[in-house]
Amino acid sequence: MLGTVIQAIDRAARVLAALQGSRHLGISELGVILQLPPSTVHGIVKSLQEHGLVVKEPHGQRYMLGPTLLQLSNVYLDTLDVRARAMRWTGDLSERTGLAVRLGVEFFDQVIVIHHEPRPDGTRQMPETGLTIPAHASALGKVLLAYRPAFLQSLLTKVPLRSLTGETLVEPELLEKALVDVVEKGYAVEDEEAVLGEASVAVPVADRDGEAVAAIAVVLPASQQPLADSAMTLLREAARNVSRELGSPTWPPVVATTDD
Amino acid sequence: MLGTVIQAIDRAARVLAALQGSRHLGISELGVILQLPPSTVHGIVKSLQEHGLVVKEPHGQRYMLGPTLLQLSNVYLDTLDVRARAMRWTGDLSERTGLAVRLGVEFFDQVIVIHHEPRPDGTRQMPETGLTIPAHASALGKVLLAYRPAFLQSLLTKVPLRSLTGETLVEPELLEKALVDVVEKGYAVEDEEAVLGEASVAVPVADRDGEAVAAIAVVLPASQQPLADSAMTLLREAARNVSRELGSPTWPPVVATTDD
DNA sequence: ATGAGTATTCGACATTGTCGAATGTGCTTC
DNA sequence: GAAGCACATTCGACAATGTCGAATACTCAT
Numbered sequence: 001m002l003g004t005v006i007q008a009i010d011r012a013a014r015v016l017a018a019l020q021g022s023r024h025l026g027i028s029e030l031g032v033i034l035q036l037p038p039s040t041v042h043g044i045v046k047s048l049q050e051h052g053l054v055v056k057e058p059h060g061q062r063y064m065l066g067p068t069l070l071q072l073s074n075v076y077l078d079t080l081d082v083r084a085r086a087m088r089w090t091g092d093l094s095e096r097t098g099l100a101v102r103l104g105v106e107f108f109d110q111v112i113v114i115h116h117e118p119r120p121d122g123t124r125q126m127p128e129t130g131l132t133i134p135a136h137a138s139a140l141g142k143v144l145l146a147y148r149p150a151f152l153q154s155l156l157t158k159v160p161l162r163s164l165t166g167e168t169l170v171e172p173e174l175l176e177k178a179l180v181d182v183v184e185k186g187y188a189v190e191d192e193e194a195v196l197g198e199a200s201v202a203v204p205v206a207d208r209d210g211e212a213v214a215a216i217a218v219v220l221p222a223s224q225q226p227l228a229d230s231a232m233t234l235l236r237e238a239a240r241n242v243s244r245e246l247g248s249p250t251w252p253p254v255v256a257t258t259d260d
Numbered sequence: 261m262l263g264t265v266i267q268a269i270d271r272a273a274r275v276l277a278a279l280q281g282s283r284h285l286g287i288s289e290l291g292v293i294l295q296l297p298p299s300t301v302h303g304i305v306k307s308l309q310e311h312g313l314v315v316k317e318p319h320g321q322r323y324m325l326g327p328t329l330l331q332l333s334n335v336y337l338d339t340l341d342v343r344a345r346a347m348r349w350t351g352d353l354s355e356r357t358g359l360a361v362r363l364g365v366e367f368f369d370q371v372i373v374i375h376h377e378p379r380p381d382g383t384r385q386m387p388e389t390g391l392t393i394p395a396h397a398s399a400l401g402k403v404l405l406a407y408r409p410a411f412l413q414s415l416l417t418k419v420p421l422r423s424l425t426g427e428t429l430v431e432p433e434l435l436e437k438a439l440v441d442v443v444e445k446g447y448a449v450e451d452e453e454a455v456l457g458e459a460s461v462a463v464p465v466a467d468r469d470g471e472a473v474a475a476i477a478v479v480l481p482a483s484q485q486p487l488a489d490s491a492m493t494l495l496r497e498a499a500r501n502v503s504r505e506l507g508s509p510t511w512p513p514v515v516a517t518t519d520d
Numbered sequence: 521a522t523g524a525g526t527a528t529t530c531g532a533c534a535t536t537g538t539c540g541a542a543t544g545t546g547c548t549t550c
Numbered sequence: 551g552a553a554g555c556a557c558a559t560t561c562g563a564c565a566a567t568g569t570c571g572a573a574t575a576c577t578c579a580t
Binding site: 005006008009010012013016017019020023024043044046047048050051052053058059064065066067068069070071072073074075076077078079081091105107108112114124127129130131132207208209213 | 266268269277280284304306307312324330332334336341367368374384389390391392467468
């Protein structure tokens with residue numbers, strides 16, 4: 001059925017995606033973005049509104065995403081076995097390294113953070129759960145690309161790769177070379193490729209098939225590169241512990257075969 | 261158009277709602293829940309899957325909610341003016357009271373937490389953003405019911421009201437009486453109505469129309485009722501500060517007229 | 521109050537979604 | 551490994567639904 005989706009549902013999802021991008025949009029604006037007549041867009045938006053998936057903004061005519069998405073996403077997070085098992089270990093990791101920790105999974109050509117432990121220094125930090133980062137520009141993403149060749153293949157159908165900073169690897173050949181390195185070393189480094197001034201190191205989490213299904217990263221200021229050996233050890237231990245709880249026979253994982 | 265939604269989109273939303281309830285469901289199970297043939301359900305699910313709104317579980321045939329919901333909900337939270345403005349004040353409130361704080365808005369017959377400040381005592385607490393609570397069983401909800409009569413009217417079309425604990429108010433007359441009290445006092449109390457052992461006190465947040473659009477609650481153990489006067493003052497100040505930033509001409513808000 | 525821009529309603533009809541039948545897949549048991 | 555059962559997925563006919571242009575209503579700025 002892939003390739004033959006229900007058009008009305010596809011269009012509804014594209015309305016949500018447009019609102020994700022631009023936040024507040026009127027019917028006519030959505031029509032322009034989606035290349036659809038206003039009356040068609042109106043029908044879609046009203047149908048989504050009925051379920052709280054979109055709402056009209058409080059003082060105007062434009063629409064925005066709605067609260068049902070928040071409720072559903074809470075359930076999504078609750079359903080993730082890897083997240084539930086990682087909570088304790090990522091918490092420990094953050095406490096013992098003094099660093100923020102991210103747990104990420106594959107999300108189209110990106111990685112999405114499904115759990116975030118802020119730096120345990122008492123400062124106020126923006127919650128990161130739900131943030132998406134291009135896979136090739138993040139340590140989390142590079143780990144998943146390295147251990148999941150199908151993910152890399154899928155990504156490479158979408159060249160040109162986006163450049164976030166001057167440090168982002170956008171040449172496919174350079175990226176592939178870097179990913180070989182990741183598998184050899186068992187971890188990936190991100191050095192200002194996604195966010196200036198920010199570095200991170202990520203390692204894979206393996207499931208019961210022994211394949212990488214997630215990645216754990218610690219985040220540090222770029223000026224404090226490279227990561228201390230002690231933190232590296234704690235990072236690897238956390239990932240190994242999560243992997244063991246998921247039933248993984250081995251750690252680090254095997255590189256998945258591409259003909260899954 | 262309310263009442264004449266696009267059926268395919270309505271069905272897609274109902275698939276999401278079914279997965280919200282039961283977490284993991286196969287096509288046949290969804291068919292039973294939705295009263296639709298498996299092949300129809302399959303088309304819907306595949307269309308949602310294309311956009312990451314549902315995924316197949318890692319080792320099985322059943323489906324679950326997908327990561328796109330997390331990304332979209334992050335944007336939803338980011339879009340909320342009241343939340344952006346409340347972040348600082350709820351943070352202060354939590355610090356100064358030593359209590360957990362919730363910011364909630366109306367969500368069908370419930371209230372949904374759009375921001376959560378954990379108790380600032382360094383203990384690990386479950387994140388509550390995205391949690392929904394029946395409106396009549398929570399201080400947050402009772403404030404909104406009291407100041408937004410249309411919300412109460414909508415709720416009362418859905419009797420019988422659900423009982424969560426032996427303390428929950430389920431008689432419409434008792435609830436309405438309690439809500440009159442809320443407006444007189446300017447705050448609502450929740451005393452083990454939603455969760456045994458848990459109490460909270462909530463006050464309204466007003467927007468530029470001078471109407472309640474959200475509520476802020478502090479959460480305390482039921483054994484520590486009633487809330488200290490000092491904390492009560494801090495709670496009211498936080499709500500007033502958020503309201504002022506939203507452009508409210510007055511605080512506490514007026515009770516909205518029912519013919520909005 | 522007026523006008524422009526936009527949202528919403530309405531209804532004809534073509535296209536799309538639906539759904540029953542057939543086929544394929546996965547899992548359990550022997 | 552084979553068989554059987556439960557369930558998922560594919561296929562295609564056709565009816566119902568979604569689409570979209572025209573008309574109407576609403577909102578906002580001047």
